[in-house]
Amino acid sequence: MGEFRMPVLGADMEVGTIVEWRVAPGDVVHKGDIVAVVDTDKSTIEVEVFEDATIGEILVPPGVEVPVGTPLAELITAGEAADDAPVPVTTEATGPTETAFVRASPLARRRAAEAGIDLGELRGAGPSGAVLATDLPVATDLPIAADVAVDVPTDLPSTEDLDGATVLPDRSETRRRAVGVLMARSAREIPHYYLATDVDLLAATDWLRARNETVPLAERIVPAALLLRAVATAATRVDGVNGTWAGDHFVPATRVHLGVAVALRGGGLVAPTIPDADHLDVRETMDALRGVVERARSGVLRSSDAVAGTITVTDLGDQGVDEILGVIHTPQVALVGFGTVRERPWAADGMLGVRPVVRASLAADHRVSDGRDGARFLRLVADLLQRPEEL
Amino acid sequence: MNTTEARTLVEQFVHRIAPEVDLDTVDPVAPLQDALDLDSMDFLNLVTAVHDETGVEIPERDYPQLGSLNGFVQYLVAATTVGGSLGGRAG
Numbered sequence: 001m002g003e004f005r006m007p008v009l010g011a012d013m014e015v016g017t018i019v020e021w022r023v024a025p026g027d028v029v030h031k032g033d034i035v036a037v038v039d040t041d042k043s044t045i046e047v048e049v050f051e052d053a054t055i056g057e058i059l060v061p062p063g064v065e066v067p068v069g070t071p072l073a074e075l076i077t078a079g080e081a082a083d084d085a086p087v088p089v090t091t092e093a094t095g096p097t098e099t100a101f102v103r104a105s106p107l108a109r110r111r112a113a114e115a116g117i118d119l120g121e122l123r124g125a126g127p128s129g130a131v132l133a134t135d136l137p138v139a140t141d142l143p144i145a146a147d148v149a150v151d152v153p154t155d156l157p158s159t160e161d162l163d164g165a166t167v168l169p170d171r172s173e174t175r176r177r178a179v180g181v182l183m184a185r186s187a188r189e190i191p192h193y194y195l196a197t198d199v200d201l202l203a204a205t206d207w208l209r210a211r212n213e214t215v216p217l218a219e220r221i222v223p224a225a226l227l228l229r230a231v232a233t234a235a236t237r238v239d240g241v242n243g244t245w246a247g248d249h250f251v252p253a254t255r256v257h258l259g260v261a262v263a264l265r266g267g268g269l270v271a272p273t274i275p276d277a278d279h280l281d282v283r284e285t286m287d288a289l290r291g292v293v294e295r296a297r298s299g300v301l302r303s304s305d306a307v308a309g310t311i312t313v314t315d316l317g318d319q320g321v322d323e324i325l326g327v328i329h330t331p332q333v334a335l336v337g338f339g340t341v342r343e344r345p346w347a348a349d350g351m352l353g354v355r356p357v358v359r360a361s362l363a364a365d366h367r368v369s370d371g372r373d374g375a376r377f378l379r380l381v382a383d384l385l386q387r388p389e390e391l
Numbered sequence: 392m393n394t395t396e397a398r399t400l401v402e403q404f405v406h407r408i409a410p411e412v413d414l415d416t417v418d419p420v421a422p423l424q425d426a427l428d429l430d431s432m433d434f435l436n437l438v439t440a441v442h443d444e445t446g447v448e449i450p451e452r453d454y455p456q457l458g459s460l461n462g463f464v465q466y467l468v469a470a471t472t473v474g475g476s477l478g479g480r481a482g
Contacts, residue, residue: 212451217442220451222431265409265428293432318430 002053002075004035006060006068009045009306016040017065018072027055034302036072047303053077175268186330190245194325195374196361199382200348201341205356207388223341224315225286227358229391230384231336232256232277232285235311238377240369241334241362242311250333250368255279259309259329260289262296263319270296271312271329272305282391317341317358326363333365334374336381392445397467401460404440408433419461426460445471 006016020037029035034046035055056074060066204226212220235242235256243252258277262270272292274280280288295301312329315338324337339359346355360381364374384391392400402414409427417426424434438449438457447470449457457463 209451217439217448220435222435224431263430265411290432318424320425 001056002051002077003059003071004049004055004073004075006038006066006070006072007047007303008068009038009040009043009047009303013040013068015065015067018060018062019044020062021058021073022046023055023073025055025057029053029055037300038303043301043306044299045301045303045306049075051075051077172266172268175270179269182330183327186327190328190330190333191366192328192363193366193371193374194361194363195371195378196323196325196359197378197382198344198357199360199385200346201356201358201385202346204385204388205341219283221282221286222289224317224338225289226282226385226388226391227315227338227360228258228260228274228277228289228313229280229282229285230381231311231313232258232280233384233391234377234380235334236278237380238373240373241364241377243333243368244308244310244331245333245365245368246331250365253310255310257307257310259312259332260292261312261314262293264297270301271309272296272301273307273309275304275307282388311336313338323359323361325361328363328365333368334377335363337361337363392468392471394464394468397464397471400441400444400467401463404437404444407440408436414460417460420459423457423459423463441467447471 009016016038017040018036019039021035022037023029023033023035029049030052031050032048035049036047038045038047053075054077056076058073060070060072066072201223205223208221208223208226235258239252240250242256243250245251255276256278258274259271260274262272264270272295274285274288274292277285277288292301292305295305309329309332311332311334312326313336314324314326316324317338317340320340322339322342324339326335326337328335337360339361341356341358343354344357346353346357348355360378362374362378364377398414405412405414405427409429412427417423423429427433429437434454442448445467447467449466449470453466456466
């Protein structure tokens, strides 16, 4: 008998609350299926299951806050009988449900209790008017995001009503603050250095154009996906750019969890992660990019989008600027930026021509790497983009 | 599909992708992506929505013709009436 447990959805997450179960006992689920929606203090996240199984007993009902790692439901995997000793549901014992008067998320309840705030005086933005943590007057202890990735935007209406009446809370203000806190910390602690280089994209755009002519619409690839793919590959080959800073030393990552900065309509920024981006081909990278952008903008990320990133890419190509000198997302140690792809005069093979060119930049942590390493990385990105068919 | 129908359709698609945009305030000949603040992923989604709804698969080489609101509407009108296949609902 396996268990589906409250996952860690962000480096600083300690507790979470099931907002909704998307499955019932007896349902057959497959790896990657969404089984529940979880509210953390900062975001609403659809949680995926990581194995094929049948759902057994639901152990934690919606509305109860539990620490990460708490078993939420039984998972019966192949070969097991469905009636294996189910664990009794004992939710009455878990404190926060006793207040029937004011609907509120457990986190809001706890925070309110700590701050001496009467929940009854607040107007909730959660399901059925439930008070959420974000409805509380902002105290001084804004949780510092270890990664902005889990700070999900919710200033747009949910595209997918959770129970027909759910309106996601407006977190634009807390998000702004979280970005501010993160960036201030980065600027304060990380000795950034910056490099930039122009990259000839003739081969890449020719390859993309030819490819997109021959495939169905659903398989078309935007240039950004190719750029991400090149970064993910280069990150595995150059030391000191892919990983995290752990207080006093660098911890290189073995895989590339690629943070993608996504600008939101109406302002704001969120950086969901494409996990294991180094193992995706261009087509898969495109699908992953499309998914995270869609979900980031809809306001509900998935658990896999909230994996801690190891390097982040900011593509401001659609904003019409040429270059970005970025702020590294702590605890990462590098941020790659791309400007607008433009037709530019370009000298090659002794001839002057006009080619599509993009300026690639790198902001990197001088505690971990030097300009020489950073230069190698950027050159490699540029080289990889000369052979798009191999990406 | 006539101009009014095409415009209504475009309006629907745009609303899905950029709900805050009021098409009436958009200059019909201005660059569409700038006017609506669409990135290339948004634009691909727009083109995909057009395909799902009308069966018209717009190739990338035709993107320049979709550069403005008017251009987009005219393209749809033309694409759905070509060769007498009025309505153009290929699926």
